[in-house]
Amino acid sequence: ARGRLSPATAEPPPLGPSASAWRSCYERRLRDAMDAAARAANARRPGRLRFELRPHGALSAAYAAADLVAVPSRRPEAFGRVVVEALAAGRLCATFHHGAASEVGAAVLRAAVE
Incomplete structure (x- = not known):
């Protein structure tokens, strides 16, 4: 049978896993890959740092302790x-x-090359 969706249900229901299930699967695989790489390089991965809950000097101390800062943002940011x-x-x-x-x-x- 063919019919119309009412305006309230204009979007058909998603099929398969939900977006949050895909996202959590992706995040788990990313964490596992980062942990494996850290073990292989004899490195430590501190995990996510939330600086709004820390003292003012914690940010510079965390950067000073890092060899690499990973920013795995899934969405483009307006200002990095x-x-x-x-x-x-x-x-x-x-x-x-x-x-x-x-x-x-x-x-x-570009600045480093010029």
């Missing part, structure tokens, strides 16, 4: 503050190639 802060502290930064993170990284690479 974490990338700028990490680079200002002289730390390498690994990001996805989208949003401000890739623009900031590209600008730093």
Whole structure:
């Protein structure tokens, strides 16, 4: 039978796993890969740091202790503050190639080459 969806249900229900299930699966696989890489390199992965709950100097101390700052944002950010802060502290930064993170990284690479 063929019919119409009412305006309230214009979106058909999703088929298969929900977006949150895909996201949690992706995040679990990403954490597992990061843990495996850290073990192989005899490194430590501190996990997610929430600086709004820490004292003022904690940010610079965390950057100083890091060899690499990973910013695995799934969505493009308008301004890559974490990338700028990490680079200002002289730390390498690994990001996805989208949003401000890739623009900031590209600008730093261009400046280093010039």
